[in-house]
Amino acid sequence: MFALEPEGRLLFAASDARGGLALWVSDGTETGTRMVGDIAPGARSSNPWIISRSGDAVFVGADDGIHGFELWRLSVRLLDDITPPTVKCPADVTAEAVGSLGAPVTYEGASASDDLTPKPTLAYSHAPGSVFPIGKTRVGVVARDGAGNLLLGWMSARRRRASSSRPRGA
Numbered sequence: 001m002f003a004l005e006p007e008g009r010l011l012f013a014a015s016d017a018r019g020g021l022a023l024w025v026s027d028g029t030e031t032g033t034r035m036v037g038d039i040a041p042g043a044r045s046s047n048p049w050i051i052s053r054s055g056d057a058v059f060v061g062a063d064d065g066i067h068g069f070e071l072w073r074l075s076v077r078l079l080d081d082i083t084p085p086t087v088k089c090p091a092d093v094t095a096e097a098v099g100s101l102g103a104p105v106t107y108e109g110a111s112a113s114d115d116l117t118p119k120p121t122l123a124y125s126h127a128p129g130s131v132f133p134i135g136k137t138r139v140g141v142v143a144r145d146g147a148g149n150l151l152l153g154w155m156s157a158r159r160r161r162a163s164s165s166r167p168r169g170a
């Protein structure tokens, strides 16, 4: 256990079926007690070990299940951030194929904003400029803030056959 003063929070390792042994924070209330991120996703345990604090940073040793036991840095300011970013997806895009194959579709990227992270990161299931097959493709957009809160948004890109390749009536 590790007391955060003057914030009046307690950091500790706890285990539940959903997150394995993970890092938790509590302000002493039920609603204020929750897992901090999930360093080792799913039920895998990250076995966190709280080392020290320096200013806004808390240093934690933890195993994400991929890279072994490593040092992680948490922002105390971001511990209170449980609100995911909002994401604004561009309008659906329709582009014309060249011939019968798919072709790159360029679209304006999404934008995200967050209550505490100035620039949330954005990741796409199909990046702008990817080759899309003919037909409608759903594009997932994930916005992530500095505290690891995620929001998934969707947009669509439709690639239709080039008009000159459409079969004409006999």
Ligand SMILES: [Ca+2]
Pocket (backbone or CB within 6 Å): 081, 082, 083, 084, 085, 114, 115, 116, 117, 145, 147, 149
């Ligand atoms: Ca946030």
